[in-house]
Amino acid sequence: MQKIKVILVALAVTLAGAVSADHMKSHTVKERTKPTGKVYRVGDDVPKAAPVVAATQSAGPRSGEDIYTQKCAACHGTGVAGAPKVGDSGVWVDRIAQGEEVLISHALEGFQGSTGFMPARGTCTDCSDEEIAAAVKHMVANSQ
Incomplete structure (x- = not known):
């Protein structure tokens, strides 16, 4: 053994x-x-990736509710950075009194208020002006 x-x-x-x-x-x-990648120098033939093409919306613009849900709710659903929460009529009264054009302008161009900051287009780079306006109208309609 x-x-x-x-x-x-x-x-x-x-x-x-x-x-x-x-x-x-x-x-x-x-x-x-061995290296996991390659270092290229000026003059090297560098392979290029095909550009990413965003899917197009064939059905036309998205609804205000869709834009709000997909893009705006992260801030306007929680109140992040002073964003007025949708449904809280108390914080919307003065904003709504300024008029729809002003609210849409603030959403498109951005706005620095006394209680918070609205980035231009709400950082929605794939939203049209029409879609931003529809989202503002949706938020106003649900906050009166």
């Missing part, structure tokens, strides 16, 4: 040495440490 243990230990040490030796061979070291 003692001989079997000695043989098994010797076999394990030999196998471990063989694995370790292969691990340190130059071809495996080069494979494991």
